[in-house]
Amino acid sequence: MRRPFQSPGRPAWVIGLAGILALVAAGCGSRRPSQRFQRDKMVLDLADALRAEALKVPQDGQRERLVSGLIRLRELMLTASTLKPAGEAPGAPTLPEPAGGDKPAPPWATMFAPRSLVVGFFTRSKNFDEVPGDDGLEVRLQPLDAFGDPTKTVGSYRIEVFEYRLRTGEKLGRRLGHWFVAVLDEAANRKYYDPVDRSYVFPLLWDHEIEPGSAVIVQATYYPPGGFTEKLFAQRVIKIGEPSE
Numbered sequence: 001m002r003r004p005f006q007s008p009g010r011p012a013w014v015i016g017l018a019g020i021l022a023l024v025a026a027g028c029g030s031r032r033p034s035q036r037f038q039r040d041k042m043v044l045d046l047a048d049a050l051r052a053e054a055l056k057v058p059q060d061g062q063r064e065r066l067v068s069g070l071i072r073l074r075e076l077m078l079t080a081s082t083l084k085p086a087g088e089a090p091g092a093p094t095l096p097e098p099a100g101g102d103k104p105a106p107p108w109a110t111m112f113a114p115r116s117l118v119v120g121f122f123t124r125s126k127n128f129d130e131v132p133g134d135d136g137l138e139v140r141l142q143p144l145d146a147f148g149d150p151t152k153t154v155g156s157y158r159i160e161v162f163e164y165r166l167r168t169g170e171k172l173g174r175r176l177g178h179w180f181v182a183v184l185d186e187a188a189n190r191k192y193y194d195p196v197d198r199s200y201v202f203p204l205l206w207d208h209e210i211e212p213g214s215a216v217i218v219q220a221t222y223y224p225p226g227g228f229t230e231k232l233f234a235q236r237v238i239k240i241g242e243p244s245e
Helices: 014-027 033-054 061-080 186-192
Strands: 116-119 124-126 136-144 155-164 172-183 199-205 215-223 232-239
Touching (some): 116 232, 136 155, 172 199, 172 215
Antiparallel strands (some): 155 215
């Protein structure tokens, strides 16, 4: 039986972040372009390493904020650094270009890549213990390829639950819970993928009980690996304590 996610302890990432800040501070007074280039490269490499480590810690809101912050930090550093795609600083070493790196991927390489995301029909609230009453969600997500067929993926998922507002233009209400789940290797795919339903199944415990009979919006976001530059979104309205609608 899959174990639902619970809020774990705090991840130990402060030392790595302090290292980034130290590198930035050390380079503020540098006047040589080559020195600034090396500093910027070290900062970006460290930010990438920290993001990879952050994805290994247990899933919770803190990990989500950490990963998002590191991605944003890398973007800011790349914008302000000497590592410019259109030309590097004078005196900076030339980075080699990989063969074929400037060409688009062939169609066969992306033919079965995820193009859309569906929150499965059988997504529902669920009782994970012997105490009466549902205490979490079993969320089923189906990535679909260009043909509209279910496909497997490598990436991360952000799952959120919101109040469903009736008789209003804006249906999305207060956020009631959120989780961040990484599916980045073979072990994670075997753990979460249901070959019968052809979907990823995530058992999630909520921090605060949601009243039975409440209508909620389950919203999922898929982040592909390699920078999280493209996203897929999906929503479904369900009732707590009842089958999905």
